[in-house]
Amino acid sequence: MVKLLGQLRTLSPTRAIMGRLFLWFWATFIVTSLLAIWGSRLFFEDLQVVPIKPREIAAMTLVIDRMQFRRFNNMSLPNILARNSRGVRGRLVAVNLSDKRLISGGGPPLRDNDKEDLLRLVEQTSPIAVKRGAFKVLGPVFFERDNARYALFTVKLEMPEKQTPPIVLFLSIALITTTLLSWLFAKSLTNPILHIQGSAKRLASGDWQTRVGKAAKRLDELGHLARDFNKMAEQLESMWGSQKRLLADVSHELRSPLARLQMALGLAHQQNVDPETLARVEREADRMEALISQLLTLSRAEAGEATMQKHVLSRVLNDVFTDAAFEAANMNKQMSIEDIPQKTVVIDSMMFCRAVENVLRNAIRHSKLVTQVTFSEDAHHWYVHITDDGDGLSNEECERIFSPFYRATLARERESGGVGLGLSIAKAAVELHHGRINAEPAKHGGLRVTLSFPTSSLPKS
Template sequence: MVKLLRSISPTRAIMGRLFLWFWATFIVTALLAIWGSRLFFEDLEIVPIKPREVAALNQVVEHIQNDRFQDAPLRGALERHSRERRARMVAIDISDNRIIPAGGPPLRNEDRDDLLRLVNQTSPIAVKRGAFKILGPVFFERNNTRFALFSVRLEIPDKQTPPILLFLTIALITTIVLSWLFAKSLTNPILRIQSSAKRIASGDWQARVGRASNRQDELGQLSRDFNKMADQLESMWAAQKRLLADVSHELRSPLARLQMALGLAHQQNVDPETLSRVEREANRMEALVGQLLTLSRAEAGEATMEKQMLSLVLNDVFTDANFEAVNKNKQLKIDEIPKKFVVVDGMMICRAVENVLRNAIRHSEFLTHISFSEDAKQWCIHITDDGEGLTVEECERIFSPFYRATLARERESGGVGLGLSIAKAAVELHHGRIIAEPVERGGLQVTLSFPK
């Protein structure tokens, strides 16, 4: 139950916190304003007087006029009866309008003025200003001086009047709407920056923060700085791809001359073992350059899309892979290829499937399985081996150029670390997705997904 409450708590998000903070501030401010206006700024009004209230005042007068209390200070008698009646007793000397209150804070100017206006009343009445209720006067004599006795009580009504309820309802709705709009205006730019950051992290170098960058506050400046950072990252990535492509092209010429020199050296009976080693390294370098060029082409988005039968596209790849598996005393199991037409670049999709499949055969113990699936949005190729597999962290990194895993898929494989990078670039060229996942029973499954 606690976990459920935490999961739905609005304070888990910055927008929820901002909303609750401003909404609570508005509500508290409104309530204090209402209470203060009722307490200090309402007009004087006459309210019905209750007989028991007049009787209570008369009882106070009787005690004060009692012969036993004639010599006691009047203020002390007022204080004692104030505590008993839970109201502040105030006496006014009729001769000079001198006000004698019971102990406590000084009377407000408004209350003093109201008392002096009521002192000439011939019979008790009750008036109210805000939350203060004044009852009196009741007259008495003490030491040959005539006094008027009043009761001042703080009386907050138990029920709110309908206009106050209406005001509170309107204030509640208004503050909720305004607080939500204000919180949304602050969090929307943050959410856009977050979304753009995720897109850049996934390889979309065109992602930018849109309207939020037009703001003239700190969030707008943050959005503009983010866009500048994205521009620099895109520029650096483009420069890296150009450098990779240029270097690959430039290496082709010296490689060709090296192979020609090797041919001449063979004709001149140079040490065959040395020539064989040089030739092996030259061939390896040529393969690396070829893979770099393929990777550059895929990342540059160069594709020739044609509508083709899927089985015809993959037939040669599977035939060669089966031949390779047999030579390594391993088994390749291929499910029936769906009889469907797909719009693909045949060469690039073959390179993607071939690189993943050869990698799976190389690291499998015995069996490599190829299966297919599809739904309303995409169709997939699943390539599963029964090798040692990879960790989850390695599964996320094996598609990076020149990355080598730390388990069975080590340097003895003989590759250069570009095969899966080419596969990823080729799949993304078709707006698809490639992922690797460990298999529970051991091994690795690579899924190539393509949109319909």
């Protein structure tokens, strides 16, 4: 039952701003139309004679008989009328025939039209029923009290039992018109919001050239929001470009002092300097060389520099998987590799292999025993799935591990010598092929990384 209620809540149109706007304006129009119809029937319809019901006359005669009871002798006429109004399901009004004074049994003041109708009806010798809008007047029934003669009437609010065809037609037209107008109005408000939302998602995924188009031309608050979003996107694109240029420039500039450092190390070895100190300096120099090499690779991938050629997928990946299996064996771990599809793809072989290799190395490093590689394909993409049986990551970490220099487990990365650039290079290399890479917790523990490439990377036959 709770699950069913939860599903019903997800289907509720009020969960979306367009649904709330549509229901609000639609309900406003419908209520306004109903009030207009009711008001026109209540206040602006002509006086008409309607059939009288025998039980209504019987109820008024019973009131006259009750007035003769002894307990009403010392009670004022307004109080008597108020006490007996429930029996007639309406409001009792008496008219003094001598001075035409109206005596009511409580309730709001009568309208001028109703007073005029009562005064005209006192001349009737037998009871009749008339109706003006929703107000129905029944009478007169004559009685005497305190040496004065009165005409008794019943005034009640009575809506028509059946709607006339024009009213039904009017309601149908109002329903269709208000529904259409409300939907169009709500859509005109929510469409630019949805465009801005889609642009924000693309910007968050790294598409720095994303801009809001039509919504930015509006002159209302949504137009201001769209233009502010475009300004923000321009600033982010500029900042990202500056960061990439800085990264590339620093990497290139570090190459020269690193080369001189390695030359100095060679001279130091020849001069028999302390071997332990030289070994430590040499390790740090090698580490800096690896870092600079990765930074340059990342800069090249993010700059979109690629040489696309036709390659047989099994030949491209064969060396990568052979090296990975050797590395896993040295760590007493295993590789489980599915048969590589025999297909020809259009790729930059070096960047493609770097992407697969970096993901594989990360999986082997963090697996407990087995790392699996599988392949799949659908109508629009072909996939490489790499799954390890390690401790895995949280959903939040799965979204952040492709950021440069991010390390989910800092101590473990230090032990392996990682600097947090391997998966960033893999992401840039995959996007260079117009693909996508994502990570998610595996079903039975560990991490599953999927590299997807569009089928457009396949050569046309």
